[in-house]
Amino acid sequence: MQLTNEQEAIIQAGFEHCVITAVAGSGKTTTLAHRIKYLLDEGHDPQRLLILMFNRSAREDFTKKLSRVIGSQSLRLPEVRTYHSMGYRLYRRFINEGYLTPIQPDVLQEHEIHYQVWRLITQLAPQSLQDEIKRSKKEHVETASNFIDLVKSTLSSPEMVFEELEIAEKYRYLLELFDRFEQWRKQERRITYADMLYEPVMAIHQNPALQKLVSNKMDIILVDEYQDTNEIQHLLLKYIAGTRARVTVVGDPDQTIYEFRGARPEFILNRFAEEFESPNELTLSYTFRYGHKVALLANHLISFNKGRKDVICHAHPSTPDTTIKQHISKDDARFIADFAKNFAEEGGNLNDVAVLFRVWSQSVQIELQLLEQQVPYKIDRARGALFTREVQTLSAILELAAGRFSTLPASARQQRFEQILRFPHIGLKEFQLRQLCQVLAEQPTGWGTLLEQMKLPDLKKIQSIKIERTAKLFRRLEGKQGTAANIARFYVQESDLYEGIRSLAMTHESAEERIGTVKGVIRYLHSLNLPPEETLVHLDELRARAGKQNNEAGLLLSTMHRTKGLEWPTVIIPGMMDKFLPYTLRTNNDMQSLMESERRLLYVAMTRTIHQLHLLVPPTMEQGGSATSELMPSRFVKEMRFDLCDELGEQLQPTDHPSELTLIHAPTKIAHRYAELKNTVLTQLERQKINLSDESPTWHQDAISHAIFGDGNVIGEDDRSFKVRFEDGKEMDFSKKSAHLYFSKR
Numbered sequence: 001m002q003l004t005n006e007q008e009a010i011i012q013a014g015f016e017h018c019v020i021t022a023v024a025g026s027g028k029t030t031t032l033a034h035r036i037k038y039l040l041d042e043g044h045d046p047q048r049l050l051i052l053m054f055n056r057s058a059r060e061d062f063t064k065k066l067s068r069v070i071g072s073q074s075l076r077l078p079e080v081r082t083y084h085s086m087g088y089r090l091y092r093r094f095i096n097e098g099y100l101t102p103i104q105p106d107v108l109q110e111h112e113i114h115y116q117v118w119r120l121i122t123q124l125a126p127q128s129l130q131d132e133i134k135r136s137k138k139e140h141v142e143t144a145s146n147f148i149d150l151v152k153s154t155l156s157s158p159e160m161v162f163e164e165l166e167i168a169e170k171y172r173y174l175l176e177l178f179d180r181f182e183q184w185r186k187q188e189r190r191i192t193y194a195d196m197l198y199e200p201v202m203a204i205h206q207n208p209a210l211q212k213l214v215s216n217k218m219d220i221i222l223v224d225e226y227q228d229t230n231e232i233q234h235l236l237l238k239y240i241a242g243t244r245a246r247v248t249v250v251g252d253p254d255q256t257i258y259e260f261r262g263a264r265p266e267f268i269l270n271r272f273a274e275e276f277e278s279p280n281e282l283t284l285s286y287t288f289r290y291g292h293k294v295a296l297l298a299n300h301l302i303s304f305n306k307g308r309k310d311v312i313c314h315a316h317p318s319t320p321d322t323t324i325k326q327h328i329s330k331d332d333a334r335f336i337a338d339f340a341k342n343f344a345e346e347g348g349n350l351n352d353v354a355v356l357f358r359v360w361s362q363s364v365q366i367e368l369q370l371l372e373q374q375v376p377y378k379i380d381r382a383r384g385a386l387f388t389r390e391v392q393t394l395s396a397i398l399e400l401a402a403g404r405f406s407t408l409p410a411s412a413r414q415q416r417f418e419q420i421l422r423f424p425h426i427g428l429k430e431f432q433l434r435q436l437c438q439v440l441a442e443q444p445t446g447w448g449t450l451l452e453q454m455k456l457p458d459l460k461k462i463q464s465i466k467i468e469r470t471a472k473l474f475r476r477l478e479g480k481q482g483t484a485a486n487i488a489r490f491y492v493q494e495s496d497l498y499e500g501i502r503s504l505a506m507t508h509e510s511a512e513e514r515i516g517t518v519k520g521v522i523r524y525l526h527s528l529n530l531p532p533e534e535t536l537v538h539l540d541e542l543r544a545r546a547g548k549q550n551n552e553a554g555l556l557l558s559t560m561h562r563t564k565g566l567e568w569p570t571v572i573i574p575g576m577m578d579k580f581l582p583y584t585l586r587t588n589n590d591m592q593s594l595m596e597s598e599r600r601l602l603y604v605a606m607t608r609t610i611h612q613l614h615l616l617v618p619p620t621m622e623q624g625g626s627a628t629s630e631l632m633p634s635r636f637v638k639e640m641r642f643d644l645c646d647e648l649g650e651q652l653q654p655t656d657h658p659s660e661l662t663l664i665h666a667p668t669k670i671a672h673r674y675a676e677l678k679n680t681v682l683t684q685l686e687r688q689k690i691n692l693s694d695e696s697p698t699w700h701q702d703a704i705s706h707a708i709f710g711d712g713n714v715i716g717e718d719d720r721s722f723k724v725r726f727e728d729g730k731e732m733d734f735s736k737k738s739a740h741l742y743f744s745k746r
């Protein structure tokens, strides 16, 4: 392998602090391994060299790579560690030296933590939430455990983390839960994975003697994946390095996507340089993974982010000619199923294909369609669409309408009633709800009337209203005619299902995931266009197929968040609409940072591609698409300048002497800079005015001008309106409908 000049520069860099921005697929571990070999050859003591990798599997891979690069030379290898393994070692040492109290040797396993957290939730959560909590135990336990970890990894107060995670106010008991969990843990002398770092770093922080003990023992520290560093890791790095070690950090700020674990791009962008004096700044800008077209798309997109290092990522001559395709798609699920079938028929291996979406609810329709068309796929088991509460309850509604309830044994009928009365929740206590369902289940028909006539003692007004509404609904649902989709829609509307989901959800995001799942199922039912009985038979068949799938082969369905460090020959990104990208439903008022974090996610997803990238974009209004703003093409589609990237990527040829290229599409600044790196000057065939945002709605612009109020910036939006902050600091809301009459782009 011929190392590039950039790689050589890093390998042979001087003995100083160094921050390396390495784009996706730029061979950073190869470079780091060569750097270490160089340092050892130079005579550095391997015992004073520390390498920190992100997690255990990265550490194992790197150790192997390092041995390969060092080859048969009889050099002693330095230690490769993860932050956590290093923290744990310090922990044990501090115990031995009497600075920390002894702990049990076994770290708390996930199931032990979950059990304890669950116990505390049931003790601390208000009665009114208990039933909902029991229904979605997994979500509540995971959010609470994540909350505990985040307090430790960000070194923030529980109150701040609670705000940051945007957990609904009614779940404020989590603050007490944190304290109680810590009390229990200390009493039992146990630690969690997060404590392996948290406890020793806190001890160092509070004890100058310990600072002396751990600092200044290393000459050189190399840290990988630094873009995903959080506060506690950064603090440990500072203490270990002290004033002696020269520290090199490597990462790509454009790929910071673990913000939910406390990672922030600011660490690699600013904090490192602020706290480790005058680091040498180097880059690895060549990618060895994908060709010009993906590189150009990715550069265009990410250049709209302000909080980043201005690096152009460009394809190495050895990369494949990656193709990019933008498909106008009204039905992504069908597109993906058809694509997969063709792909397999033409001899492609479906294991080479990944479908990367923004949120899980997007997978529902896709998965159902793949099952229908018998395309094998892999998905996180816990996310399988057919086994969700949403699909199971909608199936129960269809059973009720199809007349199946009468033929069911009473116990099964009771179970169905319980499902329905919890979705949305009828607001009764658990034992009352069960009793009610038992009485209903004893009767083979006429449940609406029965429910209406039932006299339940001590009901609150709101409970009576809900029961009355449900009784009416049951009466209308029994034997209801129409397609399954219409019946499901009717149920959603009449039961006020979405409001019911929102009122109990732990976070805004989890409510929207649920609602998205319901909508995805209804859309699928709509595409079937069958009456309830036939629909149920069909769903049973799909369920049987899903049960038989081994989930080990086939195309992968995954969220973008889970793709860190991975790559696939073919990547498909569905749902390129404003509803999902950016996924802005949070009440977050820092629109700018939200947009940047969403761009980074899409950037990461795109740059997983080796050979083919497919973007599924809904039609614009002119192409017969929806006029609803969230169903319009994602604003990021415009930013990527697809046609230009495709044309330029196609025509760029490797050249040793300066050459010129004339394009149909107007070159952007990014295109000029990219071409320049390839020794090429761009000109245009016809002068076309570059106007990035001609057709984008006003609220997609950052800087706008109002006919009366003057210049301002868009700082937020919801379905119908958007918020503008004017230069005098005033903030005002405007209707999206009439925006075009008053606003222009600046």
Ligand SMILES: Nc1ncnc2c1ncn2[C@@H]1O[C@H](COP(=O)(O)OP(=O)(O)OP(=O)(O)O)[C@@H](O)[C@H]1O
Pocket: 001, 002, 003, 004, 007, 022, 023, 024, 025, 026, 027, 028, 029, 030, 031, 288, 289, 318, 565
């Ligand atoms: N100079 C080079 N010439 C050709 N191929 C290279 C060169 N440097 C690295 N590569 C190749 O690029 C690919 C990615 O390299 P490597 O495994 O070191 O990257 P990584 O650090 O794991 O990935 P990333 O840069 O995405 O984080 C590997 O297949 C590697 O062989």
